[in-house]
Amino acid sequence: MNIRVLGAHNCERKNFKMVSLLVDDVLAIDAGALTSSLSLEEQRKIKAVLLTHQHYDHVRDIPALAMSLFLGGATTRICSIPAALDVLARNLLNNEIYPDFRHKPEPKPTVSFTVIEPNKAEAIEGYTILAVPVSHSVPAVGYQVTDADGKVMFYAGDAGPGLADCWRQVSPQLLIIEVTASDEYIEWAAGAGHLTPSLLKQELASFQKVKGYLPQVVAIHMNPSLEAEITVEIAAVAKTLDCSITLAYEGMEISL
Ligand SMILES: [Zn+2]
Numbered sequence: 001m002n003i004r005v006l007g008a009h010n011c012e013r014k015n016f017k018m019v020s021l022l023v024d025d026v027l028a029i030d031a032g033a034l035t036s037s038l039s040l041e042e043q044r045k046i047k048a049v050l051l052t053h054q055h056y057d058h059v060r061d062i063p064a065l066a067m068s069l070f071l072g073g074a075t076t077r078i079c080s081i082p083a084a085l086d087v088l089a090r091n092l093l094n095n096e097i098y099p100d101f102r103h104k105p106e107p108k109p110t111v112s113f114t115v116i117e118p119n120k121a122e123a124i125e126g127y128t129i130l131a132v133p134v135s136h137s138v139p140a141v142g143y144q145v146t147d148a149d150g151k152v153m154f155y156a157g158d159a160g161p162g163l164a165d166c167w168r169q170v171s172p173q174l175l176i177i178e179v180t181a182s183d184e185y186i187e188w189a190a191g192a193g194h195l196t197p198s199l200l201k202q203e204l205a206s207f208q209k210v211k212g213y214l215p216q217v218v219a220i221h222m223n224p225s226l227e228a229e230i231t232v233e234i235a236a237v238a239k240t241l242d243c244s245i246t247l248a249y250e251g252m253e254i255s256l
């Protein structure tokens, strides 16, 4: 399994893009930086896009991708929980802000929606996908992705403290998990459904307790303005837990 980090941050500015992953060129997860990072040929290879939740930094390239594929004569599937698909249909693909590419062009529309049921493994484009609810300010899931070779990664999406139930359901070799802010903002983060390095430390300790091991960890969704502090604090967490935690960056590739 090859994972490309297209966007590693929670907001966009020069050299920083919003969160997006691409698995083996065919499976995208979250859509904060799909179109700006990929050529038309690369976009055409995306067979499915998994969305963790409805927030703008995770869905905003769906209309742009749909237009690009429409003009390029290709199609894709958008897969998520009902809440996120409803928000997308109501607010972005609504024939006001942009065309509803679920019905355009006929008879073979550019995008189709696939409703994902949490806690139930399903086959999507050759992968076994398990959506697991996480605590955030709106309904949200993380995705465990298992490939045909048995390689397993779990991307938690936007997730705040309290992931023990989630850990019981997943067994990843690689964990991609958000660290939005530095510890200075720990109270805000806990209330908003996000993590800081100290909160991540608690969640990893809980993972170890539940699973008996720690996976390779990649932190994502950083606020670019806080990244220097986050880097220092994450290094201390990795040392304390004696595990590998690296910060994601745009263009990072991870092989499992
Ligand atoms: Zn976010």
Ligand SMILES: [Zn+2]
Pocket: 053, 055, 136, 158
């Ligand atoms: Zn969010």
